[in-house]
Amino acid sequence: MAARRPFATTTICFIAVWLTAPSSFVSDAGGHHGRGRSHVASIVSEEVYNKSLFLHKDDAACPANNFYAYSSFVRAAERFPGFGGAGGRDTRRREVAAFLAQISHETTGGWATAPDGPYSWGLCFKEEIKPASNYCDATATRWPCVPGKSYHGRGPIQLSWNYNYGPAGEAVGFDGLREPEVVAGDAEVAFKTALWFWMTPRRAKPSCHDVMTGRYRPSRADAAANRKAGFGLTTNIINGGLECNHTDDPRVNDRIGFFRRYCAILGVDVGDNLDCAHQLPYS
Structure with missing residues (x-):
């Protein structure tokens, strides 16, 4: 049983995109921010x-057991009604699968033979x-x-650094x-920070939401990269500096593994361009 076996990957990674300067955030989250029907x-x-x-999220072996309740996820999503609400059936389901896959990788307790x-x-x-520091x-x-x-990684998206906690809190109300x-400590707030990241574009980057819903329009720099x-x-947006522009990265493969599984459960295909092996990361 899992409770008797130490996790193979107990190091929780924080998201490299959080190294972006705070002034690069677009404050209105692309017009998708504001409580409404999820x-x-x-x-x-x-x-x-x-x-x-x-x-297995509520297994005794998981430090976050009984934290990430479904009700907290749904309430948090009401703050961002555009999430899972753009495009047709497949687009909506694929976006939700992509979001859940990315936060699953960031919070995974799994191992190869789990x-x-x-x-x-x-x-x-959580x-x-x-x-390594107070970030x-x-x-x-x-x-x-x-x-x-300390501004170390917390929540589904592993929010890190003071210059991310500040704007995230300002956006979602803490x-x-x-x-x-x-x-x-508050699962609804935790999910809100993850959704804030997902829905919010940066000046050099699109939002993950726009990428997964067909709203992304590559710039010349994007096309060249x-x-x-x-x-x-979305992986490039999240952690491209460490995971993209090289092949067979195990972290990328883990993200894709979650995505494939969730798409199958939600009854949608995975779409094109699953990895970022041949994409230049954002600077």
Whole structure:
């Protein structure tokens, strides 16, 4: 049983995109921000969430057991009604599968021979284990660190650094600089930070939402860098500096493994351009 076996991958990775300067965020999240009717419940039922997608998230072996409740996910999605709400049936389902795959990779407790397979162990962690530092960038003067606070990876998207906790908190309604620990203590807030990242474009980057819903229009620089729409581009947006522009990266393969599984469960094909092996990362 999983409870008797140590995880093969207990190091929770934080997202390299969070190294982007805070001024690069587009504050209105592409017009998709604001409480409204969520489309998520019509795509992922509570039964599918608990009994098909996340089979082991509440196992005793998972540090985040009983944290990532379905109700918290659905309530958080109401803050971003565009999520899972753009395009036709397949587009909506594929976007939700892509989001869940990316957060599953960031919080996985799986290993190659894990019960039910390595891609059944998403949402196992809610906080970075043994962070290397407090992730305070003193040069980010717009989002000054609070003494004694740590801005290490927390939540489904592993939000990191003071210059990300600040704007994320401002966008979804908590004091990210003074109370960063809220992201690991309130599941609805945790999901909101992940959805904020997913829905929010940066000046040099599209949002993952736009990529997965056909709204992405490559610039000349994007075309030259071979940044084509598809799941692989969301990986580039998230962690391209470490995972893209080379072949057979195990982290990329893990993300794709979750995505394939979730697309099958939701009854949609995976689409084109699954990896970012031949895409230049964003600078």
